[in-house]
Amino acid sequence: MTDGAQLRWTALGDTTRKPPVVMLHGGPGLPDYLGVVAPMIADLAPVYRYDQRGTGRSPWRGRHCGARHVDDLAELLDAWGVPKAVLIGHSYGTDLASRFCLAHPDRVAAMLLMCGPFVGEWRTGDRAERERRMSAAQRERLRALEAAPRRTEEQEVELLTLAWFTDHADPERGWHWAAQGARQRRPVNWAMNSELGKEARADPLDEHLADLRAHLPARAELLGGVHDPRPLSALASLAFRLALPLTRIEDAGHEPWLEQPDAVRGHLRRFVQGAVGT
Structure with missing residues (x-):
């Protein structure tokens, strides 16, 4: 990165095909764990994944802020020679995808938000x-x-x-x-988790939903597990505010691909096919 950080990334599939999919893992503070999801769609489009700075094999010592993580994604797209990408975020990765879409809407070809972002009073x-x-x-x-x-x-x-x-x-x-x-999924970067969590509470995504709706790509969707402890009603409310479709995965929680892999695979493939035109 431009500040000297080294980020570990990996790609699956034919990287000459455009646009690719970029998967954004959750946390914050965990290494990438979406390696079991990427093969579900890698025959349709190349899939990039990376460890966010300070996690996994992306060592980083210093303060974390959302803007730097958004810049990291933009710089990775530049390094990959990717003008725009299909973003698939999970959990905290949906917050990162949303913030990236606000900052760089011209670089988002489509966006699927899985199990997040959660807005409003959902924590209780x-x-x-x-x-x-x-x-x-x-x-x-x-x-x-x-x-x-x-x-x-x-x-x-x-x-x-x-x-x-x-x-x-x-x-x-x-x-x-x-x-x-x-x-x-170790080690957990608890400092990163705390710093990004405090920042999100000080500047919640809730206050940017009107701008996000205006900047969304033509194809954007939400997906959630019906039995996620985080209330699905919060995702339904977000879907209404953003005018987006919400797919509910029955008998699944926060990582629906583990409990209902066929349902998630089928949805991901339909979404990516529609996004890349295959």
């Missing part, structure tokens, strides 16, 4: 649903781990597993996926 419902899905002992243990000034490696894995298993519709399989993710 999210907290209540997560607590409902946990036992009293699990809630107590999670609070104790969060309050610990330092955690061992195993305690960090335990904390993440407890925090993430409620993302899924099926609690048993959800525990397995969360435990797996707790070991693979």
Whole structure:
């Protein structure tokens, strides 16, 4: 990047084809985890993924801000020789995609927002649903781990597993996926998570929705899991405000491709085919 940061990226498919798809992972503070999703559409368009600065194999020490992350994506498109791209964001990646669309609408060919962005007063419902899905002992243990000034490696894995298993519709399989993710999506950049979270609360996307609607590409959609602890009603409200279609994936949570891979694959393929004209 222009400030000297080194970002790790990867591409799948024929990169001579335009426009490509760029997948934006969530967090903030996690490395890229969308490697299981990219092959669903790589025969239709090349798929680029990258570790956001400060995560995975993109080392970075310094303060994080949303504008720098938006600039990173623009500079990556330049490095790839891509005038415009189809953006597919997940979770926090939907916030990044939306902010990029506000700053560079001419570089967004189409945009699919999966399981986000969540606007309005959604956090109360999210907290209540997560607590409902946990036992009293699990809630107590999670609070104790969060309050610990330092955690061992195993305690960090335990904390993440407890925090993430409620993302899924099926609690048993959800525990397995969360435990797996707790070991693979590491290390978590907690400083990045905190800094970008504070910035988002100070300048919420809610206040930019009119501009976002005006800058959206001709093809833009929302997708969410019906059993995501984050209330689907918040996505429905956003879809109404942005005049976008919302696809609801039944029997799935925050990572719907894990619980309903066929449904997600089918939707992604229809979206990308429409976006790139294949």
